[in-house]
Amino acid sequence: MAQLQGQVAVVTGAGHPRGIGYAIAASLARQGADVAITDLPSSADLFESAKSIENLGVGSLALPCDVTDSAQVQETMARVVERFGRIDVLVNNAGVGVGSADFLELTDNDWELSLGVNLRGVVNGCRSVIPTMQAQGGGRIINIASLAGLGAIEAIPACYTASKFAVIGLTKQLASNYARDKILCNAVCPGSIVTQMHEQTLELIAEQEGISLEQAQQREDAHIPMGYSAQPAQVADAVSYLAGPSASYITGITLPVAGGMSPGL
Template identity: 65%
Template sequence: MKPLLQKVALVTGAGHPKGIGRAIALKLAEQGATVVVTDLAQASEDMSGAVSQLKGQGVEAMAVAVDVTQKTQIESCVQQVLNRFGQIDILVNNAGVGVGSSDFTELSDQDWELSFKVNVKGVADFSQAVIPVMQAQGGGSIINISSLLGLGAVEAIPACYTATKFAVIGLTKQLAVNYAKQNIRCNAVCPGSIVTQMHSTTLELIAEEHGISLEEAQALEDANIPMGYSAEPSVIGDAVAYLASPAARYMTGVSLPVAGGMSPGI
């Protein structure tokens, strides 16, 4: 029995073939969910590929172009999903950016503004658009993709990224408290070192910070992971699928590290 049969899941930032969002969408489909993928309009080809993959798993799927910094696009997306499927049971706020210098004094206003608009306000606006739908349905599950850097700081990471990922944890906990009695659960997943397109950017920052090659940067990162390696995006998909399922029905307000034993902060 697939635990997410007859559920509709919406996953933001799910276009890139090697991204966490795509892996999450595929895992939810594997569990039986109908899946809606969103990403920026320029990723339309990637989103089409995602829909093909999802349909190949025997589920219904659709793609909607959405810039999460534009509230009208979010509201339009939610309405399109309701028009087609009539419900939204699972929202995965995965869209995120990592920009800026590891030197705090070099961060620009644009770095801070983009980080906040995507990593925090985008999560808040999508949740605000979907919560009334879940209230009318009698419940739902919101899963926010934060980061291990939402729990603690790591050297050579832009402060605007760390700060906004901490904010995602705070938002998650507040929504969990606010809507628990209405059967709307809100949890966060905090990925550690995951091999994605953003991971390549992180390695470049580490290499620049220490004056080493990308290969040496990867070895340095792996040396700080108790399990000794960076994981594939599918491990985040597994965690999200669990939190979205009935097996996690008594879990809300959780910030779940999926990080091979890395544990900065508390």
């Protein structure tokens, strides 16, 4: 079922082969879309990952791009249009999880990085594709927020929670502003997904609580009604649904992909 045949997608922060971004890019490619992937210029895997996407039988492009730099993001989207002629789907996936769960220990740098990547990075992506989507007569924007954007969880740094709440606000505002342009804008809110970032979070919890990584994972599993942390492909399935024809009348939603886990406070 190549439901996205003839369409062009861009996924940010998709260089790492075990990350959610790469899984999303692969899922969109399996639906037939040409997929441009971006990641930090320092990403070691970006070009290899684009090759793996191409091996799925679609066009792909690897574009080093720091999402906090609005000029780089504009240039990146322009290169996608130059190569593929359009942009139908933008997935703002790039994100960072930094800082301590102790609010008073968070540094200016933690706040700048969290808001710079997790919020301003999404703003930069949206700003640079909306005119193209308007000219085309529509498009889909899918922002990867977090369950931490729907409620506060004690072990999560405040800078991360605040940045993900902000992304959800932005998503709803853009959904409202651009509905008549047929630009649908939704947020996906992953719970606990097995990636590099997840490993870092577990390490932080293990260190703070003086427990092993395995014990930290067991504690986390105990809070997940389905009893386990998901694979990136399970988030990618939800994104592909929101990008596809079955979601043609859905905009402004926040979709938890969290095995039944509730957001916190």
